[in-house]
Amino acid sequence: MSSTSTTPFAQPQIMKATFADIERIESMIRAAFTKYIERIGKPPAPLLLSYSEIIQTHEVYVLQDKNTIQGSIILEADDESNTLEVGSLVVDPTAQGRGYGRILVEFAEERARTQGRRALTLYTNVKMWENLGLYRKLGFVEVGRRVQDGYERVFFEKDISNN
Numbered sequence: 001m002s003s004t005s006t007t008p009f010a011q012p013q014i015m016k017a018t019f020a021d022i023e024r025i026e027s028m029i030r031a032a033f034t035k036y037i038e039r040i041g042k043p044p045a046p047l048l049l050s051y052s053e054i055i056q057t058h059e060v061y062v063l064q065d066k067n068t069i070q071g072s073i074i075l076e077a078d079d080e081s082n083t084l085e086v087g088s089l090v091v092d093p094t095a096q097g098r099g100y101g102r103i104l105v106e107f108a109e110e111r112a113r114t115q116g117r118r119a120l121t122l123y124t125n126v127k128m129w130e131n132l133g134l135y136r137k138l139g140f141v142e143v144g145r146r147v148q149d150g151y152e153r154v155f156f157e158k159d160i161s162n163n
Contacts, residue, residue: 010066012064012070012100021055028090031094039127042150049088063104070095071090073086073108074088082118082119084117086120089101101134112160119159126154140156140157142156
């Protein structure tokens with residue numbers, strides 16, 4: 001029996017992103033977030049970020065499956081609140097629905113636990129309503145809404161202290 005990507009043994013791998021991954025991360029961001037420009041009335045924040053800077057200042061990871069990067073997550077520690085913030089979570093639109101988002105969030109939870117954080121936090125634009133249900137399904141609780149950096153955002157938190 002050959003070991004191919006269709007065998008049950010082939011598992012997605014999460015690795016620290018490198019500068020060589022930036023082009024793929026930016027490609028996924030464009031593919032996933034461009035559709036929201038008309039709905040929001042301007043480019044969503046992830047489209048405006050400099051990923052070459054972020055990779056130097058944040059924890060950036062990629063999820064690879066079938067020899068292709070299918071998703072990415074950016075993490076940033078918040079020492080004041082003792083949380084780990086998901087700065088951006090993206091799964092290539094052609095790979096959505098395969099559980100990659102859940103895998104990346106579970107990875108972030110494990111990173112937060114390893115760092116002794118009490119919770120995982122994130123936010124999304126109020127007009128990206130698909131994300132609201134997704135984050136609730138993943139165990140996040142809405143903790144607030146406010147305008148930040150010119151965007152209407154919904155803030156979520158997931159307590160990981162008892163998990």
